[in-house]
Amino acid sequence: MPVFSHPEFDGHEHVAFHHDAKSGLRAIIAVHNTRLGCGLGGCRMWPYVSDDEALTDVLRLSRGMTYKAALAGLPQGGGKSVILGDPRHDKTPEMIRAMGRFVDQFGGRYVVAEDSGTSVADIRLMAEETRHVGGLADAQSVAAGRTGDPSPATALGTFIGIKAAVRAKLGRDDLTGLRVAIQGVGNVGYRLAQHLFDAGAKLWVTDLHAAAIERAVHAFGATAVNMDEVHALDVDVFAPCALGAILNDRTIPQLRTTIVAGAANNQLAKTRNGHALLEKGVLYAPDYVINAGGIIDIYYEGPDYKTETVHAHLERIGTTLTEIFARSAKVGRPTGEIADAMAEEIFKR
Numbered sequence: 366m367p368v369f370s371h372p373e374f375d376g377h378e379h380v381a382f383h384h385d386a387k388s389g390l391r392a393i394i395a396v397h398n399t400r401l402g403c404g405l406g407g408c409r410m411w412p413y414v415s416d417d418e419a420l421t422d423v424l425r426l427s428r429g430m431t432y433k434a435a436l437a438g439l440p441q442g443g444g445k446s447v448i449l450g451d452p453r454h455d456k457t458p459e460m461i462r463a464m465g466r467f468v469d470q471f472g473g474r475y476v477v478a479e480d481s482g483t484s485v486a487d488i489r490l491m492a493e494e495t496r497h498v499g500g501l502a503d504a505q506s507v508a509a510g511r512t513g514d515p516s517p518a519t520a521l522g523t524f525i526g527i528k529a530a531v532r533a534k535l536g537r538d539d540l541t542g543l544r545v546a547i548q549g550v551g552n553v554g555y556r557l558a559q560h561l562f563d564a565g566a567k568l569w570v571t572d573l574h575a576a577a578i579e580r581a582v583h584a585f586g587a588t589a590v591n592m593d594e595v596h597a598l599d600v601d602v603f604a605p606c607a608l609g610a611i612l613n614d615r616t617i618p619q620l621r622t623t624i625v626a627g628a629a630n631n632q633l634a635k636t637r638n639g640h641a642l643l644e645k646g647v648l649y650a651p652d653y654v655i656n657a658g659g660i661i662d663i664y665y666e667g668p669d670y671k672t673e674t675v676h677a678h679l680e681r682i683g684t685t686l687t688e689i690f691a692r693s694a695k696v697g698r699p700t701g702e703i704a705d706a707m708a709e710e711i712f713k714r
């Protein structure tokens with residue numbers, strides 16, 4: 366399994382593999398770039414089918430965090446970690462503590478937070494082993510009803526991004542009757558569904574877990590659909606909110622929507638897939654731009670947290686996307702390439 370010559374390596378500063386025999390932890394931490402600040406990024410736990418799949422995931426996610434922080438206007442770099450295992454069956458407190466000690470070895474160059482498969486409770490446990498954690502509310506915040514879970518902010522930021530995309534592509538501000546298909550109604554997808562429902566949108570949902578689908582059907586009158594058809598529905602917006610690579614050579618020709626805007630990381634299987642979307646006339650909201658709400662929220666976490674300040678920063682996601690869409694239309698280049706160039710202007714400056 367190559368690392369330095371891995372197609373996703375992209376000049377990473379630090380990639381570390383760790384095995385803790387006692388707890389069974391097998392994990393990778395990747396720090397992509399720390400020019401603007403420490404590498405902040407979530408810890409994903411997932412039953413990867415191979416070590417290579419886990420490495421590819423962590424490298425792509427970590428790089429994405431550098432670009433995400435830069436375009437979100439945060440003085441932070443990019444990093445990410447993955448634990449190889451099924452969060453429903455393999456996770457133990459000992460394993461999570463061992464992960465905390467692994468994070469601590471980075472001495473602050475990597476700061477861990479929640480991601481798919483890890484919760485606020487997990488990060489709290491890691492915090493007993495390292496102080497380099499984000500996404501944890503202090504006592505005052507907890508008293509105010511917040512947990513430090515970044516998902517609500519990610520969902521709100523994604524909703525703001527969907528509104529920007531709808532304005533740019535469909536020329537409308539009113540979401541009443543807007544048809545949206547959501548792939549994955551977990552922490553973010555469910556909350557996004559709530560915002561869309563409140564705004565009058567009609568929803569189609571799918572998930573790996575029947576209970577998650579049921580919850581959304583019950584709460585929002587959503588229509589349940591199969592996992593393999595959600596991307597191909599005749600809707601206005603397709604919102605990927607599960608795991609990555611849903612936009613690929615097989616699925617893009619099947620899309621019937623004209624907007625793809627959702628919270629999942631790494632939605633494009635290959636960077637070149639952005640060209641196919643552009644040629645097909647599909648407006649794609651670059652994933653790391655639209656889903657930056659979580660790291661924005663984590664950045665403000667602390668005793669001075671003010672909801673209005675965070676929400677004002679989240680609104681900037683819409684402004685940034687509007688600029689990306691306009692530049693993309695002007696020069697005829699995929700939105701992802703435009704976003705990358707804008708981010709590089711910031712973190713390579």
Ligand code: NAD
Binds near residue numbers: 516552571
């Ligand atoms: P989650 O695990 O709570 O939810 C993901 C949901 O997708 C789960 O319910 C899962 O069962 C479902 N799912 C997985 N594979 C699927 C498939 N093939 N088809 C349909 N459903 C599938 O995770 P989350 O925190 O909601 O994050 C969702 C996505 O958003 C991830 O890609 C994550 O990296 C990204 N993201 C999350 C945050 C955050 O604040 N939580 C921030 C930025 C980006």
